[in-house]
Amino acid sequence: MSAHNHDHGHDAHEHHHKDTFITKYIFSIDHKMISKQYLITGIIMGIIGVGMSMLFRMQLAWPEESFKIFSFFLGERMAPGGVMNNETYLALVTIHGTIMVFFVLTAGLSGTFSNLLIPLQIGARDMASGFLNMVSYWLFFLSSVVMVISLFVESGPASAGWTIYPPLSALPQAMSGSGTGMTLWLVSMAIFIASSLLGSLNYIVTVINLRTKGMSMTRLPLTVWAFFITAIIGVISFPVLLSAALMLIMDRSFGTSFFLSDIYIAGEVLHYQGGSPVLFEHLFWFLGHPEVYIVLLPALGITSEIIATNSRKPIFGYRAMIMSIIAIAFLSTIVWGHHMFISGMNPFLGSVFTFTTLLIAIPSAVKAFNYITTLWKGNLQLNPAMLFSIGLVSTFITGGLTGIILGDSTLDINVHDTYFVVAHFHLVMGISALYGMFAGIYHWFPRMFGRMLNKNLGYVHFWVTAVCAYGVFFPMHFIGMAGLPRRYYTNTNFPLFDDLQNVNVIITTFALVGGAFQLVFLWNFFHSIFYGKKSVQNPWKSNTLEWTAPVEHMHGNWPGDLPEVHRWPYDYSKPGHDDDFVPQNVPMKPGEEVLHH
Amino acid sequence: MTTFLILTVVVLLAVALWQLTKIFDLTQVGGGNVNDTQIANDNDNKVNGYLMFAFLGFIYLTTILCLLNYSDLPLIGDAASEHGPQVDNLMVISLVLIFIVQTITQALLHYFAFKYRGRQGQKALYFADNNKLEFIWSIIPAIVLAGLILYGLYAWTNIMFVDEKDEQDAIVIELYAQQFKWEARYAGADNVLGKANVRYIEGVNNLGVDLSDPNAQDDFTAPELHIPKGKRVVFKMRSQDVLHSAYMPHFRAQMNCVPGMVTSFSFVPTMTTAEMREKPAMIAKVSNINAIRAKKSEKLVADGQTALDPYTFDYLLLCNKICGASHYNMQMKIVVDTPEEYAAWLKENSAKTIVQAVKTAAEEAKASETPAATSKDTSSTAGKDTTVVAQAEPKH
Numbered sequence: 001m002s003a004h005n006h007d008h009g010h011d012a013h014e015h016h017h018k019d020t021f022i023t024k025y026i027f028s029i030d031h032k033m034i035s036k037q038y039l040i041t042g043i044i045m046g047i048i049g050v051g052m053s054m055l056f057r058m059q060l061a062w063p064e065e066s067f068k069i070f071s072f073f074l075g076e077r078m079a080p081g082g083v084m085n086n087e088t089y090l091a092l093v094t095i096h097g098t099i100m101v102f103f104v105l106t107a108g109l110s111g112t113f114s115n116l117l118i119p120l121q122i123g124a125r126d127m128a129s130g131f132l133n134m135v136s137y138w139l140f141f142l143s144s145v146v147m148v149i150s151l152f153v154e155s156g157p158a159s160a161g162w163t164i165y166p167p168l169s170a171l172p173q174a175m176s177g178s179g180t181g182m183t184l185w186l187v188s189m190a191i192f193i194a195s196s197l198l199g200s201l202n203y204i205v206t207v208i209n210l211r212t213k214g215m216s217m218t219r220l221p222l223t224v225w226a227f228f229i230t231a232i233i234g235v236i237s238f239p240v241l242l243s244a245a246l247m248l249i250m251d252r253s254f255g256t257s258f259f260l261s262d263i264y265i266a267g268e269v270l271h272y273q274g275g276s277p278v279l280f281e282h283l284f285w286f287l288g289h290p291e292v293y294i295v296l297l298p299a300l301g302i303t304s305e306i307i308a309t310n311s312r313k314p315i316f317g318y319r320a321m322i323m324s325i326i327a328i329a330f331l332s333t334i335v336w337g338h339h340m341f342i343s344g345m346n347p348f349l350g351s352v353f354t355f356t357t358l359l360i361a362i363p364s365a366v367k368a369f370n371y372i373t374t375l376w377k378g379n380l381q382l383n384p385a386m387l388f389s390i391g392l393v394s395t396f397i398t399g400g401l402t403g404i405i406l407g408d409s410t411l412d413i414n415v416h417d418t419y420f421v422v423a424h425f426h427l428v429m430g431i432s433a434l435y436g437m438f439a440g441i442y443h444w445f446p447r448m449f450g451r452m453l454n455k456n457l458g459y460v461h462f463w464v465t466a467v468c469a470y471g472v473f474f475p476m477h478f479i480g481m482a483g484l485p486r487r488y489y490t491n492t493n494f495p496l497f498d499d500l501q502n503v504n505v506i507i508t509t510f511a512l513v514g515g516a517f518q519l520v521f522l523w524n525f526f527h528s529i530f531y532g533k534k535s536v537q538n539p540w541k542s543n544t545l546e547w548t549a550p551v552e553h554m555h556g557n558w559p560g561d562l563p564e565v566h567r568w569p570y571d572y573s574k575p576g577h578d579d580d581f582v583p584q585n586v587p588m589k590p591g592e593e594v595l596h597h
Numbered sequence: 598m599t600t601f602l603i604l605t606v607v608v609l610l611a612v613a614l615w616q617l618t619k620i621f622d623l624t625q626v627g628g629g630n631v632n633d634t635q636i637a638n639d640n641d642n643k644v645n646g647y648l649m650f651a652f653l654g655f656i657y658l659t660t661i662l663c664l665l666n667y668s669d670l671p672l673i674g675d676a677a678s679e680h681g682p683q684v685d686n687l688m689v690i691s692l693v694l695i696f697i698v699q700t701i702t703q704a705l706l707h708y709f710a711f712k713y714r715g716r717q718g719q720k721a722l723y724f725a726d727n728n729k730l731e732f733i734w735s736i737i738p739a740i741v742l743a744g745l746i747l748y749g750l751y752a753w754t755n756i757m758f759v760d761e762k763d764e765q766d767a768i769v770i771e772l773y774a775q776q777f778k779w780e781a782r783y784a785g786a787d788n789v790l791g792k793a794n795v796r797y798i799e800g801v802n803n804l805g806v807d808l809s810d811p812n813a814q815d816d817f818t819a820p821e822l823h824i825p826k827g828k829r830v831v832f833k834m835r836s837q838d839v840l841h842s843a844y845m846p847h848f849r850a851q852m853n854c855v856p857g858m859v860t861s862f863s864f865v866p867t868m869t870t871a872e873m874r875e876k877p878a879m880i881a882k883v884s885n886i887n888a889i890r891a892k893k894s895e896k897l898v899a900d901g902q903t904a905l906d907p908y909t910f911d912y913l914l915l916c917n918k919i920c921g922a923s924h925y926n927m928q929m930k931i932v933v934d935t936p937e938e939y940a941a942w943l944k945e946n947s948a949k950t951i952v953q954a955v956k957t958a959a960e961e962a963k964a965s966e967t968p969a970a971t972s973k974d975t976s977s978t979a980g981k982d983t984t985v986v987a988q989a990e991p992k993h
Contacts, residue, residue: 087922161919167856168839168920174776175921261857264795264805265776265838277840277855312715314725342842343853344860347757351750358742358749365738366731368702373730375709377722382645382714383637390649390710394656397702401695404742408749410756411688414672414849417842417917452635459641460617463648467655474659481671483846485917488925494915495908498886503667509606516610533635540636573721580720596725 027138029130032553034137035115036448039441042108043525045144049099054515056092059084061501061508063490078156089489090159091177095151097162098185100430102192103147105295107140109437110234113298114203114227116444120546121221123212123563125556128205132198139195143188150184158185161487163284166259166277170251173266183252186245193242200231200238207231212545214565218322219584221544221569222308222315225322226301229329233290233297236333241287244280251275281343285336292429293332297325299436300367300396303389305569306443307371309542310386311378312580314570314596317370324363331360341409342416350409357407361400368397379573379580383540384458388439391466392432398470399428402477417487420480423473431469438462441525446539450551451532457524461517468514475503541581543569548585568596620644639717646714653707657700675876677912677933678848679865683752685849691745759829759863767829767863770822772914773804774834774841774854776921779914779929780804781822785815785947795837795856801958805837806951817950822914822931824866825939831863842918845931847873853918869933874910883910 028034055074058067066082073079078088115133119126127133150157159177160169164185172179207228211220220228247258251272259280260272308315315321337345337353371393380386402424405411415421438461445453479500484491491497538547545565549557563585571582576592637645673685713721759767771782771790782804784790791806791813798805806813824830834843836854843862844851852862873879886908894904916927934942 086925090919090922090924165840165918171839174839262795263838263856264798269796269798274857276857278858311713312721314723316724317726317731319726320731342851342862344855344858347753350757351753354749354753355746358746361742362735362738366735369734370731372702372705372709373724375706375713377724378709378713379715379719379721380642380646380710380713381637382642382649382710386637387645387649390706393706394703397706398656398699401699404695404745405688405691408687408691408745410684410749410752411691413756413851414684414688414846416851417844455635455637455641456618459645460614463617463652464613466652470656470659475663475667478663478667478670481673483672483844483915485844485915487919490925493926494913494928495886495890495905496910496913498889498908499882500670501889503670512606513610516607517614520614536634539634570725573723575723595723 027134029126029134030553030555031115031119031127031130031133032448032557034133035112037137038107038111038115038140039448041141041144042104042112042437043522045099045103045147046108047522048148049096049104050515050518052092052096052099054512055084056089056096057508057511059089059489061505063492084489086489087156087159087176090161090175090487091157091181093487094159094161094164094177095147095157098158098189099147101162101291101295102189103140103144105430105433105437106196106291107192109433109440110227110230110294110298111137111140111199112437113223113302113440113444114199114231116448117221117223117546118203118206118227119210120447120549120557121224121544121569122207122210122215123545123558123565124206124210125558125562127202128210129202132202136195136198136202139191139198143191143195146184146188146191150181150188153180153184155179155181157181163288164248165284166248166251166280167263167265170248170260171263171265171270183249186249186252190242190245193238193245196234196238200234203227203231204235212562212565215584218319219565219568221301222304222318222321222325223298223301223544225325226297226304229325230294230297230301233329233332234294237287237290237294240283244283244287247283248280278340278343278345281340282336285339286333288339289336290329290332292425293328295433296396296429296436297328299392299433299439300325302436302440302443303371303392305544306385306389306439307374307393308570308572309443309540309581310381310383310389311374312381312572313374313378314572315370316373317366318568318570318596320366321370324366327363328360331356331363335360335407338407338409338412341412347409354407354409358404360407361404364396364400368393368400381540383442384453384455384462385439385443385540387459387462387466388435388442391462391469392435392439394466395427395435395469396432398474399424399426399432403428414483415480417485418480419476419484419486422486423476423480426476427469427473431473438465438521443540444546445525445528445532446535446551447546449529449532450535450553451528452535452539453528453532454524457520461521461524464517464520465514468510468517471510472507472514475507479503538583541579543571543581543583545584548583567594570596637715639715642714642716646711649707649714650711653703653711656703656707660696660699669878669882672846672849675868675873675878676847676849677866677868677873678850679867680752680756681849681864681867683755687745687748687752690748694741694745756864759831763829764831764863767831768824769831769833770824771804772822772832772834772843772854773818774836774843774916774920774927776838777916777923777927779822779843779916779927781819781929782806782951783817783819783943783947784812785817785950787812787815790833791816793835798837801954802951804835804951808952808955814952815947815950816952817947819946820929822929823934823939823942824931825934825936826866826869826872827936829863829865832861834860834862839920840918841916841920841927844915844917845912846915847912851917866933869935869938870910870912870931873912873933879910883908 068082070079070084071082155176158181168174169178169182250256251258257272257275259277260275263270304315335357337349338357341350484497537551545563548563565584566587569584573580676682676685769784773780789812791810793806795805797807834854836856841854848864850862850864852860890905898904912931914929914931
């Protein structure tokens with residue numbers, strides 16, 4: 001964008017500086033550029049994370065074969081002669097989990113869309129602090145770099161599972177991945193958490209302080225509500241993980257005993273005394289469970305917005321949606337113990353956590369039913385973004401329902417840490433959040449790049465992904481209920497599980513096809529940035545403020561005054577209006593009534 | 598073979614992709630409003646609306662196929678412990694409930710997506726909220742969940758909080774975990790385990806039993822777990838290095854082993870190994886597995902390798918918490934005996950106490966030390982094998 005746009009700025013952004021390549025594309029403080037930086041970094045990390053899952057799925061389906069592709073990607077050291085070794089397998093699942101949960105679905109999803117949409121949808125010129133926003137992105141970038149570097153250290157990357165339970169993660173004697181690789185993992189996560197906290201604080205302050213005239217909290221789009229509450233959960237829970245990580249670093253490097261006690265390993269007794277790994281589990285899951293919602297709520301917010309816009313209908317139960325976001329956020333901080341029913345903690349706590357956990361099903365059910373009701377008697381515009389949103393509701397229901405089993409301590413005894421868990425959380429948070437991210441990209445791509453994504457490629461992308469996602473994770477429930485533990489490099493040592501092998505082959509086939517078809521998306525994405533059809537200002541005929549800003553990006557978002565808000569964001573197909581949408585900045589007609597509450 | 602398969606998949610993928618794009622392209626023609634704005638038009642809505650409906654069929658089909666082909670896999674029914682049927686009951690209730698809700702909600706979601714697909718000129722209904730509806734779908738899940746929670750908590754309390762009286766007549770066995778093997782320590786005649794700590798680990802006393810503890814004098818260890826049918830067994834679990842999880846799926850039992858603390862789980866086995874082998878479902882499962890193994894063996898033999906042994910069922914204790922490189926192969930056989938068989942087994946094994954083994958080892962060491970004072974390291978070998986990071990199984 002050129003300098004002339006600055007002439008129209010009416011606030012702090014008025015200063016006349018010339019954008020150089022570096023200030024515009026690299027150390028930018030413009031939220032729109034930062035959001036693109038988050039997205040592209042997230043996509044690159046996503047390619048690494050998904051790629052890893054393809055490799056270990058091949059290992060699980062054909063454990064007795066050797067693949068040249070293994071040594072091609074992993075090198076001769078980790079996969080000698082095309083045979084993946086057992087530590088490499090654990091390294092792959094660990095880094096896959098870490099990258100997907102934190103780098104793709106936390107930073108990539110929340111970072112991208114909170115940054116893009118909060119200022120644009122509340123009618124602000126930028127984030128409260130553009131500088132902190134920039135620092136936040138570059139810390140995220142740095143943590144990604146450290147994580148990627150950790151893949152190349154001699155002793156291998158962290159391999160103790162993404163939950164890095166000590167003592168396994170604390171003792172290099174316990175596995176080689178717990179050496180330098182683990183140190184880098186912890187350093188990377190510490191930087192990541194700093195980035196996430198700066199980002200979250202910025203989002204919270206921006207939403208509270210910078211809403212434009214008329215934008216009361218009950219006129220906020222549900223996207224902004226979701227990002228806002230997500231940021232609050234992040235600020236509450238991420239510091240706890242940071243402290244756990246720091247204590248683990250102390251145990252590893254400075255001889256403290258926070259998490260370690262009575263250990264005999266490698267032929268000697270270690271000095272640790274009095275600590276408890278169970279403490280680490282508590283601290284980890286105090287973040288770990290809210291993290292599920294840090295990942296999921298933004299996706300649900302995006303879905304709410306897209307389903308309403310493309311149904312040409314108000315979202316059903318706006319206030320109930322807000323209440324359920326808040327209820328989910330609150331409950332999410334008091335359910336972490338359901339990951340620990342059989343950790344050795346007092347079984348009475350198990351009862352308490354079963355109770356709080358199953359309560360979450362109520363606001364979740366409300367959300368699901370509200371989405372379905374929003375579709376009812378709509379005029380559905382089945383754009384790729386809409387398909388991914390409907391897909392999200394579908395996987396959210398399928399995956400959420402099995403939570404009723406896992407949240408029940410009695411049933412968890414036998415399915416804990418089996419593939420049943422893997423199937424459950426991949427559907428309810430992995431696939432659902434990924435669908436939310438895709439939906440967001442298809443919907444706001446024109447807003448980000450001023451061009452349209454190719455819809456036919458989008459349709460192909462969605463339908464193949466949808467079929468493959470169910471193909472992968474639906475049968476997986478059954479091998480979990482058969483008792484197959486997760487994180488087994490191969491189950492050939494258990495004749496008991498021999499009859500699960502053909503299921504594994506089916507799962508892997510779906511995974512490979514689904515993974516390959518993400519290339520369609522990547523091509524569409526990168527090609528359309530440069531060659532896509534030019535977008536009009538409001539392609540989806542949406543009500544929210546971001547579509548009232550000019551297609552060309554500019555500092556300060558709007559030339560001239562900030563838009564003023566006169567109504568809630570969901571006046572779609574409102575009786576008394578000719579168009580089936582009424583943007584938020586359109587004043588109420590004389591005598592027009594508010595038809596929602 | 599695999600290369601061929603992969604190639605086929607790649608080719609099929611390419612063809613499918615080409616076909617799909619072509620189908621979507623064709624739908625653009627003659628749709629009335631030909632446009633290249635990349636925004637869904639009536640034709641897109643129609644095609645994708647129908648696909649939504651078809652997708653509902655796909656979900657149902659996947660469910661039915663999975664139920665038909667895999668319904669014998671889940672561990673439901675034939676539980677080998679007293680509390681097992683309770684767990685299975687709750688599981689069945691939950692699964693049926695989930696199945697019903699899933700069937701209905703997916704039908705509504707996808708049917709609406711199909712039914713209300715956009716058409717030009719059609720206007721959506723402005724329907725922003727309805728307190729009654731929202732109340733209904735908050736209260737119904739609440740009631741259903743209340744039922745599940747109550748049943749769940751009742752079962753959980755039964756399983757985890759055992760009456761003191763029951764616990765008193767129970768057999769106490771320690772499950773000792775280390776990278777990457779299990780050991781069982783029996784409490785001997787006094788039914789009280791001697792004190793133990795990793796700091797006592799030395800030589801053959803690889804569980805770190807306090808040899809001076811009077812209760813430890815009759816403790817003995819076994820590499821395979823024997824328990825009698827019909828008697829409560831209390832497992833006291835310890836780990837010497839990292840977290841492990843003692844998972845006994847057929848007994849619906851699992852508990853983590855945590856270094857620095859003793860965890861416990863108890864159950865009453867209700868079916869001997871022999872009885873379990875005779876269950877019709879188990880016979881079917883084992884013969885299926887053996888058919889699979891026979892097929893695999895044919896291939897192995899053709900490649901000049903040894904055939905796989907046929908499989909007979911045994912209860913297993915698995916490690917179910919990631920514990921290092923060879924986590925995937927940390928297992929111990931569990932044998933449920935009749936009380937008589939168990940008594941015989943005890944008689945045979947209880948004489949080999951830990952105290953006795955330590956004494957014998959010391960004497961042997963002394964005897965070999967006198968002629969040549971070089972074999973100093975014999976006493977420290979016991980712990981050593983745990984340090985060796987197991988290598989990947991050789992592949993063919």
